[in-house]
Amino acid sequence: MKKMILISLASVILLSSCGMKDAPQNSEEVNKKQPTTTEVTEKDKDKEDELTLAAAFFNEIEEVNGERIITNPDNIAVKVNQEARLPDEYRPEDLVEVDVPFMYETTDERNMLREEAAKALEQLFAAAEEEGYQLYAVSGFRPFSRQQMLYNQAVENQGKDQELVAMPGHSEHQTGLAMDVATDALTEEFGLTSEGIWVAEKAHQYGFVIRYPKGKEEITGYQYEPWHLRYVGKKVAADLVAYDYTLEEYFENVKKM
Incomplete structure (x- = not known):
């Protein structure tokens, strides 16, 4: 999130x-x-016309029983949303524990990301600490079964129209490329903190973007989440920031090489 500049x-x-x-x-x-x-x-x-991307980074889709299933989920730039989902059984093979401070002790896999994303997140956290900002990781990889449980709880508590928890198969956490980060709780207020502002300005330098930005809710299908970082690689992250695109807008405009 960009700093607001007050001009007299x-x-x-x-x-x-x-x-x-x-x-x-x-x-x-x-x-x-x-x-x-x-x-x-x-x-x-x-x-x-300058926006180009290798074909390997585009979703490959197969329609099964009316659902659009992503058949190349290992793609670093995979676009997972309400329109396209991961296979139920998908689990990245290169998951590793991320060596950063976590807000809560956990015995499950929330402290894991795919290896490339994990290394990038460690670099991002190290840079933040060097500049005097303290970040904590909250939740990374989440298998289909856990997403199912969280989704059922959200629907029970908030109704079917809730926009916070993705349907199982439609969560970026299952890709092993997403990590929630914060200084306290996962709230929109994080975006107003000095740490949240730093993340919004610097994350793309490490290949991450705020996946669900403010003002783009109708495009992403989810509410503003300044804490939800998604790894897409430095090239795609730089493009998204330069054009102020969400991943949805990006793939509507980028040309396949």
Whole structure:
């Protein structure tokens, strides 16, 4: 989450005055310097043409009994959401324990991620600590069976329309590429803390993104979760941040190489 910058009224007036002072007075000269609609369109088109990604990072889907099943779930950039799900039995083969501080002691697999994501998270935590920020991991890998239990509890407590817990098979935690991080509880307030702000600004440098950003709820299908970090690799993470895309928007625009 980006830091909000407060600009005083005096600063706005000063900046406006500077702009007016340097502006050309001749209308023909003004028109010369302003790009035409066609030029702007072509520029934006060229920018989007730069978005390319290897074919291996796109979902491969098989429809079974009306459900869209992802058949290449080991893909680091796999797009798991309400429209596409993982196979029930899917479990990454390269899960390892993550060597970072955890908020709670656990005897299950919540302290595990896929090896590439685990190493990246360790680097992210080390960088945060070096800059004076204390982060805690909360929940990483989650098998289908545990997701089923959590989903049933959420529906029982909040109703079928709840948007916090994904249906089993539709959770990113099952990929072994997602980790919830916080300083205290998993609440939206984390995004307002200095740690939450640091994570929002720096996570992409380590291949992570905030998967469910604020203002994109209708696109992702889930409420804002500043604590939910998803590993997609540095290339995809940089693209998502540069274009302010969710994973859904990204795969609607990126071209397959």
